[in-house]
Amino acid sequence: DGGITQSPKYLFRKEGQNVTLSCEQNLNHDAMYWYRQDPGQGLRLIYYSQIVNDFQKGDIAEGYSVSREKKESFPLTVTSAQKNPTAFYLCASSRGSGRYNEQFFGPGTRLTVL
Amino acid sequence: DQQVKQNSPSLSVQEGRISILNCDYTNSMFDYFLWYKKYPAEGPTFLISISSIKDKNEDGRFTVFLNKSAKHLSLHIVPSQPGDSAVYFCAASVAQKLVFGQGTRLTINP
Numbered sequence: 001d002g003g004i005t006q007s008p009k010y011l012f013r014k015e016g017q018n019v020t021l022s023c024e025q026n027l028n029h030d031a032m033y034w035y036r037q038d039p040g041q042g043l044r045l046i047y048y049s050q051i052v053n054d055f056q057k058g059d060i061a062e063g064y065s066v067s068r069e070k071k072e073s074f075p076l077t078v079t080s081a082q083k084n085p086t087a088f089y090l091c092a093s094s095r096g097s098g099r100y101n102e103q104f105f106g107p108g109t110r111l112t113v114l
Numbered sequence: 115d116q117q118v119k120q121n122s123p124s125l126s127v128q129e130g131r132i133s134i135l136n137c138d139y140t141n142s143m144f145d146y147f148l149w150y151k152k153y154p155a156e157g158p159t160f161l162i163s164i165s166s167i168k169d170k171n172e173d174g175r176f177t178v179f180l181n182k183s184a185k186h187l188s189l190h191i192v193p194s195q196p197g198d199s200a201v202y203f204c205a206a207s208v209a210q211k212l213v214f215g216q217g218t219r220l221t222i223n224p
Contacts, residue, residue: 035214040216041217042216088155092157105150110155
């Protein structure tokens with residue numbers, strides 16, 4: 001089955017530590033995205049990548065970093081510089097070309113900073 | 115600056131009746147609009163979309179209407195079923211990015 005996987009489902013981290021969230025897709029999509037969802041809010045874009053070895057900042061990139069070394073993978077690192085890292089993180093992918101931009105989402109990772 | 119707004123945080127509808135979820139936007143450059151459905155602790159799933167050159171798109175029980183002059187779109191679900199209870203997000207597309215509204219929690223009552 002084609003889809004997007006995120007691991008782990010739940011993640012706990014001590015304050016001051018960096019942590020990396022995994023996102024893998026086997027849909028052969030060019031574009032990949034990271035969002036953050038907080039209670040009562042919509043999805044906010046952290047970073048996105050339209051092609052391997054290239055990525056752009058979204059609306060709330062401060063305190064996060066990404067890499068895109070392979071088409072299938074787009075890991076997100078939450079650094080100690082992120083002031084409020086506790087949130088639900090969602091990864092998505094899309095074909096990325098043309099005007100149509102339906103994005104497919106993974107199941108999400110809930111990060112809790114202790 | 116909230117470019118996509120869903121002004122109703124929640125909506126309660128009786129089973130079998132019509133559910134209408136609304137969304138307003140401010141950016142006239144948006145060229146594609148989508149609705150997603152989300153259950154707790156899961157990723158959103160795509161429901162239906164509409165291009166800015168159309169004013170209506172229908173898929174089974176789901177219909178999306180777009181009023182460009184008012185910068186308003188709506189999602190109609192008829193008849194509403196208990197499984198439709200979820201949070202619904204509208205999203206607008208520009209330059210390969212999606213901008214999401216805050217979501218509306220829909221509850222279908224038996």
